[in-house]
């Protein structure tokens with residue numbers, strides 16, 4: 001053990017800030033890499049101080065221990081039948097998770113390394129170096145674990161493949177993560193990735209998910225997620241000191257705008273991934289709370305506290321758009337993802353057996369009237385043997401910001417939107433479609449950043465996808481027939497409680 | 507604050523909580539973490555982390571060093587004194603305790619205030 005306590009030498013050792021003389025500040029920290037938002041000279045950033053401190057020696061020691069333990073859990077479990085015995089809905093949640101998250105972890109490493117070079121204080125660059133190593137580890141571990149499951153579930157290769165395809169969910173993830181960290185400057189990354197996304201969403205989600213995984217008996221995933229969370233929780237702490245510097249220098253409005261922008265975008269992708277997992281894919285007997293309860297008790301509470309602590313306000317859309325969406329948005333997405341199941345790389349679990357519907361109605365009063373009726377029709381069709389009626393023939397509109405299908409009619413039906421119409425916006429002669437006012441608002445904040453992107457539907461209509469048919473589009477998305485999603489339980493849910501001859505219920 | 511302004515709540519019998527263990531309790535509607543330190547002292551602190559209010563009882567507890575690490579973001583507290591080690595300078599709210607006839611009591615001030623400290627991102 002070192003003879004000195006960390007606190008005796010730490011401040012001195014990390015104080016590597018100095019004034020530049022051979023180059024200008026702008027040359028060393030160009031705005032595109034590190035937007036100081038007008039806070040100059042650079043000394044004003046030197047007070048940046050991370051709350052939780054760790055030395056390089058401690059870091060390496062800790063990380064080595066974490067890797068040793070999580071990889072040994074994996075190698076023991078690989079020889080067991082644990083995976084085969086997991087619930088099919090849970091497996092789908094895992095396959096979806098790996099595809100959407102593994103490669104973005106590497107990308108987060110790019111964002112971290114940009115902060116590691118262009119962060120405006122030495123202490124910050126030091127933290128971001130650890131963050132870079134963390135995210136590299138997360139990318140590796142989350143491509144390796146699914147790799148060890150390939151013989152049991154070939155679609156585990158989507159952990160690596162998804163982000164390299166044009167699958168629509170992968171485009172939505174890529175669009176979000178490029179905006180948040182791959183193509184973001186260091187200061188904005190600290191507010192948007194570490195403060196908004198990691199502190200606000202993923203760290204809390206990972207805490208909950210690790211517990212859920214243990215509940216359903218997925219020790220492998222549980223160990224993985226909790227190991228990742230221990231890193232996430234540390235490097236996420238780059239956000240708070242950065243917000244503090246902005247606020248102290250009179251730029252609370254900048255921090256507010258960056259948070260409002262990324263909170264909304266994160267919320268939509270979070271609803272898509274986590275909303276479906278929690279309320280439909282996780283086996284009923286293991287659900288400790290609904291997605292809405294999780295959002296209210298963890299995410300909403302934490303954001304309100306953070307807004308208060310740092311002198312920010314709840315986002316302008318908080319009461320008017322965000323809170324109402326908690327009641328309907330992810331239910332609408334679930335219906336859409338299940339119906340368009342050939343377009344995703346996992347097997348959507350309908351999750352609407354009689355007992356599950358009762359739970360949904362209890363957690364979301366009115367669910368039966370708003371969403372249950374669609375599932376009634378789908379169930380009827382399946383029981384009549386008319387599966388084709390439960391499969392898509394066209395594509396929905398896709399939002400030009402979140403890249404997620406527009407589901408406004410469901411919000412209107414649920415009584416939460418004034419109109420079923422999407423938001424239409426014309427910019428430099430091109431028409432853009434948005435699923436919500438906040439998505440349109442994010443576009444308008446910085447049109448030059450977003451205007452050139454074309455959504456899946458723009459490309460379809462623009463003739464880029466040939467042949468312009470559903471099979472043509474599926475091929476363009478990288479989905480072979482074997483990879484396309486199917487109902488996770490082979491429609492067992494539709495026959496539960498029905499004594500149809502030849503029913504698949506068992 | 508005078509003793510008269512405290513409401514004493516019976517928490518548990520001393521022999522229910524071994525040395526080196528801790529208990530997560532709700533007392534008078536407030537989350538309270540009671541620790542029985544190696545050496546015998548019994549201390550009661552705010553049950554939620556002063557950083558972002560994750561339950562301290564869900565953290566990692568090292569009974570030998572008396573250090574508790576919050577599961578939220580790894581903050582460490584020396585539970586013999588209720589002070590932050592990493593980061594330093596963040597103190598836990600401490601409730602008075604007393605042992606009477608083998609029973610541990612926790613005192614809750616009747617002042618209408620919330621009994622926990624916060625150290626957001628400091």
Ligand code: FES
Pocket residue numbers: 555556557558559560576577578579580581
């Ligand atoms: S909530 Fe305890 S360390 Fe952040």
Ligand SMILES: [Fe+2]
Pocket residue numbers: 105108134135138228232
């Ligand atoms: Fe990560």
Ligand SMILES: [Fe+2]
Pocket residue numbers: 108135198232235
């Ligand atoms: Fe991260």
